[in-house]
Amino acid sequence: MSRIRSVASSALGVHRRTLLAATGAVALSAGVGYALRPTDSQAATATGTVRPPGSGTGSAAAEVPVGASRKLPAALAPYTRGTTLTSVATPRGTSGYRRLGHGPGWRRVVRENLAAAKSGREKRRTALAAFVQLTDLHLIDAQHPLRLEYLRATDVHAWRPQEALTVPGAVALVERINALRGAPVTGAPLHFAMTTGDNTDNNCGSELEWFLTVMSGGRVTPNTGDPRHYEGVQNSGLKLYWQADDSVRDADKQLGFPHIEGFLAAAIRELRSPGLNIPWYSTVGNHDAMPLGAYASHSDSYLTDLAVGGKKLMNVSAADAKKLQDSLKRDKDPRGTVFKDFLKAHARSMRSVTPDESRAPFTPGDYLRAHLDPAFRGLGPVGHGYSTANLDAGTQYYSFRIADDVIGISLDTTDPGGHYEGSIGAAQFKWLDRTLREHRDSYAIIFSHHTSETMDNLRRDPARPNERRVGGAEVVELLTSHRNVLAWVNGHIHKNVITPHSAPDGRSFWEISTASHVDFPQLARIIEVVDNKDGTLSLFTTLIESSAPHRTDFTDLSQTGLAALYRELSFNAPGARTTLAGERRDRNTELVLKKG
Secondary structure: OOOOOOOOOHHHHOOOOOOOOHHHHHHHHHHHOOOOOHHHOEEOOOOOOOOOOOOOOOOOOOOOOOOOOOOOOOOOOOOOOOEOOOEEEEEOOOOOOOOEEEEEOOOOEEEOOOOOOOOOHHHHOEEEEEEEEEOOOOEOOOOOOOOOHHHHHOOHHHOOOOHHHHHHHHHHHHHHHHHOOOOOOOOOOOOEEEEEOOOEOOOEHHHHHHHHHHHHOEEEOOOOOOOOOOOOHHHOOOOOOOOOOOOOOOOOHHHOOOOOOOHHHHHOOOEEEOOOOOOEEEEOOHHHHOHHHOOOOOOOHHHHHHHHOOEEOOOOOHHHHHHHHHHHHOOOOOOOHHHHHHHHHOHHHOEEOOOOHHHOEOOHHHHHHHHHOHHHOOOOOHHHHOOHHHHHHOOOOEEEEEEOOEEEEEOOOOOOOOOOOOOEEHHHHHHHHHHHHHOOOOEEEEEOOOOHHHOOOOOOEOOEOOOOEEOHHHHHHHHHOOOOEEEEEEOOOOOOEEEEEEOOOOOEEEEEEOOOOOOOOOOEEEEEEEEOOOOEEEEEEEEEOOOOOOOOOOOOOOHHHHHHHHHHHHHHOOOOOOOOOOOHHHOOEEEEEEOO
């Protein structure tokens, strides 16, 4: 029998601090920005009407007109400290393993693709909203038995030397956000943070618990299996992987990677996250929705038993690795049949590890229940956008109130039929259209994991075989048909790219895709919405790094030292792409567009 379990079980309560009481969380979230309450989120089954707290959900409940209930708090002075406007991690030297240090910041670029920037707007503009986007955190259980590290035999990108340090890296990003006194341009309070998917990497319970704890606050032990020591590819003795603690001359050390005594013991040591000091919302990505981000195989007992069991494959021939990788890239194995046969064929090559039930895959329902768990509320809202209505409907999309004049819409672009590219179902597509029409008097910002160009997977949902799937081009067409859409904010491609979209009648919006926090340059993005009071709006985008220092010290294995090392290792990872920061026009920007 399959051992798939709910990650919202009591096991998730281990090492958890007592979080804020509900009343305190609501009061505080209202104080830092707008009152981002649980009732402000509208699940897929709702009409999208925002109701006041305590009004109930029945037909007799009083309705609040969109944008009629909250006022903008007093803004601070513009604040650029800790952003990439001031300084950016920059490599030293020209070859080998390169150390990082302080480098000059990235200047802001004004983009007028969709509207001309009018003079004097700096004195006229008023802030409408300010928030932070985090994306592709990829919190990794680096010892998980189903990981595909051995594909490095054919593709060096298949395993990263920094993967054991994703948790301290994410905590340092939370610390950076908490240290920001206000938005860089307007000084407005940051109203919330949104994660746009791939919060986890292997779709396993341990990673989901780590993610929720990092975001909401508490103690995390990024270790599974044997609680006493690490068991995985980095102490395997295999030269294919960086053996940080060992004297073996592995492939990465031949490129200049250091020997760091005590690295693995430090990587699995308990650490503490303060949790975000602003409310946060969550959007689902393909790595959150499916095992390894690609396989629609939650109900496969063989893969589940292997995930929680005591065997792990660490090494295969380059030829065998290429065959498996090809099946993934060519989308020939959505349900993991080829993958399962591959593992069975290499069963005798597997090494023994300590079994651990926390590595079981989680279902979409488990994902929702975990977000709704009071232990992970942090500063709210309850469910971080998701609600019991999502559970009842089996959906992972919703709308919420960002500010008086702005709503947010979080989409589920993962394809339940399998593969890592995305699409949305026809029902969600109709809901998106309806929600935008019902809130035509509010500006709208769309959030998703996939970009418009990576929504080309139209495989049918096994649970809804008669429902057609909708690709990115059709979503762009829909969004440009609504005058209130300002931006589509997403991730997935691990690269900063900002794309203007417009229709012949002048309706337009900006698509803002942000780099990941697992690959260098490890960034998140602040987005500010302002009214220029001249018939135009501006979206200011400002990238931020984590709070970890740019310079590393190989003897510093503290929580902060590991976060700094995480960044430096990601820069030096063999085969790491050097273009992920994007062009200057994709980084710190002012994006001008006409008011709808």
